[in-house]
Amino acid sequence: MNVETLKLGLIERLMRMHNTSTLQRMDQLLTQVEMETRAEESRQAISEGDVMSIEEFRQENLKWAKDNYTK
DSSP: HHHHHHHHHHHHHHHHHOOHHHHHHHHHHHHHHHHHHHHHHHHHHHHHHHHOOOOHHHHHHHHHHHHHHHO
16 A cells, blocks of 8 residues: 555545544644654754754744745
8 A cells, every 4th residue: 555545545534533532632643643753853863963053053043034024
């Protein structure tokens, strides 16, 4: 089964659900999985040395804020 087929199957199953508490639980589970995946990706990046200094981070944030909020 490929990824797209699996996604569509999950969407179809979710669309058939009508119980609010069940859907809220599914939302919580998806959020948990997303956060765990992001944490693992971060651990991997750190172990590979794909990091930036606090100053580089600050400069990127300042640039982003200027580009997005000073128009």
